[in-house]
Amino acid sequence: MTRVLLAGAALLALSAAASAQTVGFSQIGSESGWRAAETTLTRQQAEERGYTLQFSDAQQRQENQIAALRSFIAQGVDAILIAPVVATGWDSVLQEAQEAEIPVVLLDRQVDSSDDLYLTAVGSDLVHEGEVAGEWLLGEVGEEECRVVELQGTTGSSPAIDRAQGFRNAIEGHANVEIVRSQTGDFTRAGGKSVMESFLQAEGGGENICALYAHNDDMAIGAIQAIKEAGLAPGEDIKIVSIDAVPDIFQAMAAGEANATVELTPNMAGPAFDALEAYWADGTEPEKFIQTESRLYTQADDPAAEYEARKDLGY
Ligand code: GZL
Numbered sequence: 001m002t003r004v005l006l007a008g009a010a011l012l013a014l015s016a017a018a019s020a021q022t023v024g025f026s027q028i029g030s031e032s033g034w035r036a037a038e039t040t041l042t043r044q045q046a047e048e049r050g051y052t053l054q055f056s057d058a059q060q061r062q063e064n065q066i067a068a069l070r071s072f073i074a075q076g077v078d079a080i081l082i083a084p085v086v087a088t089g090w091d092s093v094l095q096e097a098q099e100a101e102i103p104v105v106l107l108d109r110q111v112d113s114s115d116d117l118y119l120t121a122v123g124s125d126l127v128h129e130g131e132v133a134g135e136w137l138l139g140e141v142g143e144e145e146c147r148v149v150e151l152q153g154t155t156g157s158s159p160a161i162d163r164a165q166g167f168r169n170a171i172e173g174h175a176n177v178e179i180v181r182s183q184t185g186d187f188t189r190a191g192g193k194s195v196m197e198s199f200l201q202a203e204g205g206g207e208n209i210c211a212l213y214a215h216n217d218d219m220a221i222g223a224i225q226a227i228k229e230a231g232l233a234p235g236e237d238i239k240i241v242s243i244d245a246v247p248d249i250f251q252a253m254a255a256g257e258a259n260a261t262v263e264l265t266p267n268m269a270g271p272a273f274d275a276l277e278a279y280w281a282d283g284t285e286p287e288k289f290i291q292t293e294s295r296l297y298t299q300a301d302d303p304a305a306e307y308e309a310r311k312d313l314g315y
Contacts, residue, residue: 040314130166
């Protein structure tokens with residue numbers, strides 16, 4: 001009799017796992033090409049795996065994300081994905097999801113809440129990305145003096161905090177490389193352009209600027225426009241290093257207008273859904289951090305070919 005009951009329970013568990021799960025996805029917005037690609041790939045992954053995806057675009061506002069999570073909880077979704085716009089202020093809504101026994105997976109950004117409040121976080125080592133960018137610049141300038149301007153990501157977001165720290169870790173002890181101006185461009189092209197314009201004006205038209213470190217490629221692309229409008233050659237007069245590896249930064253590299261980017265995969269949903277499927281099947285608890293790889297690309301890495309390889313991936 002026991003074997004019959006066990007077999008029945010196993011069949012029930014399998015059928016539950018195979019039924020069409022509903023997943024709520026609270027996306028930050030569409031501030032960058034990378035963000036757009038992450039949304040595209042998440043939709044593709046959900047469709048391929050037979051999930052119903054409830055998508056919410058927060059327009060960069062935390063209150064919209066919190067409202068979306070409460071709506072997902074009220075709907076009784078099977079899981080929640082969230083790319084948290086900033087790192088703080090999530091404890092109560094994550095506790096509500098936990099009380100509703102709905103697993104939450106963080107995508108591409110971290111939160112300050114206890115990791116007991118989410119199933120896992122899928123993302124890159126954001127500090128390491130900043131270190132890779134800083135180490136590249138050190139290799140470029142050697143012992144020469146280099147005044148750096150920095151375009152930071154969204155204030156209070158984990159990538160802005162960690163990428164700033166990583167770059168500073170790398171240049172520490174190298175007195176010839178100094179960050180002289182730093183301001184948020186909010187991860188957007190428009191933000192990168194307008195802040196770079198103010199840097200150029202403040203720094204003698206740009207003649208005092210050796211390099212730009214941008215926390216993402218979109219701000220670097222906006223800054224490139226500002227540098228050209230100031231009559232300078234981006235990639236030559238001002239070295240440019242950024243993060244994401246979106247197609248357009250490779251186009252700029254191929255034109256000699258950008259120098260280096262650190263790749264961030266937009267496919268965070270694949271590892272997230274893998275972890276959820278194991279959890280739904282038999283309660284498997286994943287590691288609290290599932291790290292995606294980071295890789296440096298420079299003008300020596302055939303940027304034209306890298307552009308072609310990425311241009312149709314949904315950026
Ligand atoms: C980093 C991610 C950042 C991207 C930007 O993990 O959160 O947000 O680097 C995006 O392009 O705006």
